[in-house]
Amino acid sequence: MKELTREYAARMREYLQSEFPINAGDIQFSxxxxxxxxxLSTTLPFLLAKRMKQKPIEIGKRLVSLLSAKFLPMAEVSLAGGGFLNFTLxxxxxxxxxxxSVDCRPAAxxxxxxxEHTSINPNKAAHIGHLRNACLGDTLARSLEYLGYPLEVQNYIDDTGIQVADVVWGxxxxxxxxxxEIRRIKDPAAMLWDVYARVNRHLAADPESEKARNRVHQAIEERRDPEYGVADWISSRVLEDHIRVMASIGIRYNLLVRERDIMELDFFTRAARILTEQGILYESEDPEKQGCRVIRYRHEDLEKVVIRSNGTATYIAKDLAYTFWKxxxxxxxxxxxxxSRYADGQVILTTDFxxxxxxxxxGPAHRVFNVIDVRQSYLQNIIAQVLEDLEPAPSGERPFVHFSYEMVALTPRCVRELDLPLSPEDEKKPWVEVSGRKGIAVKAADLIQQLTARSRVEVDKRNPDLSESARDAIAVQIAVGALRYFMIKFNARAVIAFDFKDALAFEGDTGPYLQYTLVRLNSILxxxxxxxxxVMDVDIDxxxxxxxxxxxxxxxxLQLSDGDNRIETALENQDLSGIANHAFTLCQAFNRYYHGYPVINEPDRSLRFLRIQLLLLVRERLGRLLAIMGIPVPERM
Structure with a gap:
């Protein structure tokens, strides 16, 4: 539809510009x-009426008169609502x-x-919240790539941070x-999951221990052994686990950027020089920040410490340096x-000082998307401000986008099914916050395993004739589809409560419903x-x-024609649920249509061929949408 409306807009401007003051971009359709x-509808009469100081209805009548003959037989032009110019195709x-245009794709x-997405601290196994980040980030990347953008997917590895120091100290x-002994640990990510929780309980009970932990952190930053050697080994092994878990649900990266390399290559000193020369970074006059170099965040009129009085860099300092490189x-x-390499040979690169x-x-990037949860909005907004101060963007452009999202919780039912502790108070809540300190947490790998096992039960019921390996493969695909769809179908700024039953349902707004619809379509065809x-070559009225x-x-x-526009709108609004909703409503519309109108058994050749054409168009568009969401399509369900 995007190409069609562009064509209509170009024709309208060509026909009308001799009589009306029409600029490029004035004609927008909805x-x-x-x-x-x-x-299709456009508010062009209102815009021209304001520009020409005339009534919209009068402008509209003139436009209908001029355009009607030009647009037949493609569309009928009419006027409604005092100035809305409408087209009936x-x-x-x-x-x-x-x-x-079935094989057409957006221009390069x-x-x-x-x-940049995922960016998990490499100190323990990934958890359910990281899955939301990765699913949103991967769908964002797939959408941009589909729209024709040259793309790099990066994963920032904070391997010198305080969270790594926690487990090294532990x-x-x-x-x-x-x-x-540490190098002989068989599953470091899983073991450190428990070590990290134990360390946090210890630090909460004995705050004096923080001094010892901080000394370990300093030793890691200064590359002193054994702390640095342990941190290096741990972060690399845990990172391998994160890559493996994300690959199991179809998520990949081009580059892993390690924080230690930013520090070792002294990128921040270069960034600080630029910031100081531009007057953005300066020494604070606040007595409480004496000796610190700061950036003023104008939105809240406060100073953010970038370099401490002892000369060490804060988290935002490292993030600024990384962004400057991007x-x-x-x-x-x-x-x-x-x-490392993925199973098909695709290489994952990493930085290494x-x-x-x-x-x-x-790089360099024309635009950067950072998929980071809402708790980091303050720091991300400061980075956006700094980039704008250095080089103001043209009106309407945002070269730096914080793609924020809210946390993932669990339903009380899900907490019980995972055999996690549940208090009487939490039992009454609609959702329970994930908390490692309370013992309410679930590893990403365990969640995927549970989803796969539950999917296998359904597959066994429906396909007892298939081999074990075939049923295993289908169960994995259903689990991946259920998880990925659940993680993106809600507004990103809303807390979501994960539930196995809700995610795996074969009916309703779920990944398996979308998969089932496409499997059914393929079976019919x-x-x-x-x-x-x-039949696509047969011209039937x-x-x-x-x-x-x-x-x-x-x-x-009309739904099929609106797909690319829905993807672009989802990106503009930073809400990928629009893509999921478009796929779901398309599935609903198709299933209603197929129930009402037979295809295989339709005796009338023209009707049968028209319906087959529609099925082929739906299959192509729905397959495209599922690919953008990273949802695999099983052979059977």
């Missing part, structure tokens, strides 16, 4: 909420337009985009393990080396003979449909 007003022309763009000083604010680059043989041209599957079917048929065509 789909009316009520179809009796047409299929010719059904036959519109169907052929969709068929002819030359604006490189960097999406291993060396609480459990009293040597580096050799957008090409300085020429220095990282050395890169191979970290010690040197690397890989030559890659990462497989029953057609070869000639019927090539939808006028042969009765009025009821014509309305249902064309409603689905």
């Amino acid at each position: 789909i009316p909420p009520n179809r009796r007003y047409g299929d 010719d059904r036959h022309c519109f169907l052929r337009y969709l068929i002819d 763009r030359n604006q490189r985009i960097v999406v 291993l060396l000083h609480m459990i009293k393990m040597s580096l050799e 957008v090409g604010r300085f020429k220095e680059d990282f050395p890169f080396r191979e970290f 010690r040197g690397g043989s890989e030559k890659r041209d990462f 497989r029953k057609l003979d070869e000639g019927e599957q090539a 939808p006028a042969c449909l009765d009025s009821r079917e014509a309305a249902d048929f064309f409603e689905i065509l």
Whole structure:
């Protein structure tokens, strides 16, 4: 539809610019909420009326008169509501337009985009909240790539932070393990899950222990052993686990950027020089911040410490340096080396200050998306302000986007099913906050395993004739679809309460429902003979449909045509639930249509061929949407 409306807008401007002061971009189309007003609508008469100081209705009448002859037979032009210019599309022309453009994709763009997502502290196994970040980030990246943007997916690894220091201190000083013993740990990510919880309980009970933990943190930052060696080994092994878990649900990265490399290569000193020269970074005059170098955050009129009085960098200092590298604010680059490979051979690169043989041209980014939860909004807003101060963006552009999201909770039912502790008070709540300190937490790998096991039960019921390996594969695909859809179908700024039953339902607003619809579509189309599957080349006028079917048929065509616009709108609003909702409503519309109008058993050739054409169009668009959401399509369900 985007290409069609662009064509309509270009034609209108060509026809009208000799009589009306029309600028490029003035003509914008929307789909009316009520179809009796047409299929497309524009408020152009209101805009021109304001510009020409005339009544919208008079402008509208002139526009209808001028355009009606020009747009037939493609569309009928009418006026409604005192100045809304409406277009009712010719059904036959519109169907052929969709068929002819079925393989078209948005044009390639030359604006490189960097999406940073996941970015888990490499100190323990990933948890359910990290899955929401990764699913949102991956769907964002897939959407941008589909829209034609050159894309890099990066994962920031905070391997020198306080959370890594917590577990290093726990291993060396609480459990009293040597580096050799630590290296023999079989599943570091899982073991450190428990160590981290134990350390936090200890620190809460004995605040004096924080001094010892802080000394460990300082030793890691200064690369002193054994602390640094333990931190390096732990972070690398845990990172491998994170990559494996995310790969199991179809999430991949191009580059892992390690914080230690930012520190070792002294990127922040370069960034600080730029900030100081521009007057953005300065020494505070606040007695409580004596000796600290700060940035003033204008939105809240306060100073944020960037460099402490002892010369050490805060978290935002490292993040600023990383962001400057992303957008090409300085020429220095990282050395890169191979970290690992995916099963199909795709290489994951990592930064490494010690040197690397890989030559890659990462960045500079025209636009950066950071997928980070809402608790980091304050720091992310400061970074956005700094970039704007250094180089104001053209009106309407945002070169730095904090793609924020809320936390993931669990329903009380889910907490019970996971055999986690549940207080009487929590039992009465609609959702229970995940808390490692309270013992209410679930590893990402365990959640995926549980989903797969529950999916397998359903697969066994429905497909007892399939082999064990085939049922295993289908169960994994259903589990991945259920998880990924659940994580993006809600508004990103809303807390979501995960529930196994809700996520895995085969009916309703779920991933398995979408998968089932496409599996069903494929099954229907497989029953057609070869000639019927090539029906897209047959030109059939939808006028042969009765009025009821014509309305249902064309409603689905309009939904199909609106797909790319829905994706772009979801990105503009930073709310990927719009993509999920579009896929769900399309599935509902198709299933209602198929229940009402037979395909295989329809004796009338024209009706059967029209319905097959619609099924083929739905399959192509729905398959595209599921791919963007990272939802696999099983052979059977």
